[in-house]
Amino acid sequence: MNKSAIVDTVREQVRAQYERALAALAGATEAATGDDTKAEGKYDTRGLEASYLAAGQAEQADEWAESLAQLEAFEFPDYDLEDPIGPGALIEVDFNDGLQYFLLSPAGGGLTCETGDGETVTVLGPSAPLRSQLLGKTTGDAVGDSGMMILEVL
Numbered sequence: 001m002n003k004s005a006i007v008d009t010v011r012e013q014v015r016a017q018y019e020r021a022l023a024a025l026a027g028a029t030e031a032a033t034g035d036d037t038k039a040e041g042k043y044d045t046r047g048l049e050a051s052y053l054a055a056g057q058a059e060q061a062d063e064w065a066e067s068l069a070q071l072e073a074f075e076f077p078d079y080d081l082e083d084p085i086g087p088g089a090l091i092e093v094d095f096n097d098g099l100q101y102f103l104l105s106p107a108g109g110g111l112t113c114e115t116g117d118g119e120t121v122t123v124l125g126p127s128a129p130l131r132s133q134l135l136g137k138t139t140g141d142a143v144g145d146s147g148m149m150i151l152e153v154l
């Protein structure tokens with residue numbers, strides 16, 4: 001499994017989310033400041049509502065920008081088989097008689113990406129409960145009472 005290709009895919013996905021957020025912000029800003037939202041009466045709040053939407057879109061764009069900056073700055077280290085799991089690890093686990101893959105990333109939690117082998121990797125961000133259960137474990141360890149077994153750490 002090519003860890004650097006997975007990391008590149010996650011970075012591309014976050015970059016795409018950021019670009020979508022910027023496009024949505026541009027549309028919301030236009031809606032908030034355009035001629036169509038000028039108040040036509042005392043109780044017409046279309047402009048106010050559009051400005052709230054633009055503020056929310058700006059906040060979302062800022063969050064994606066921060067996520068992208070974190071991913072660009074983070075060096076994903078290589079792990080040896082016996083190394084304890086830490087940030088940046090790519091983990092293969094056996095769960096319910098099937099293989100699952102997780103990437104412990106500084107940002108992009110919840111995203112998934114496909115590997116060249118057709119496997120799906122789930123990104124675990126800093127606030128993911130499973131991430132905290134995996135940190136410090138090594139190959140062969142069980143994860144809680146879930147029946148999940150760590151097979152490989154990359």
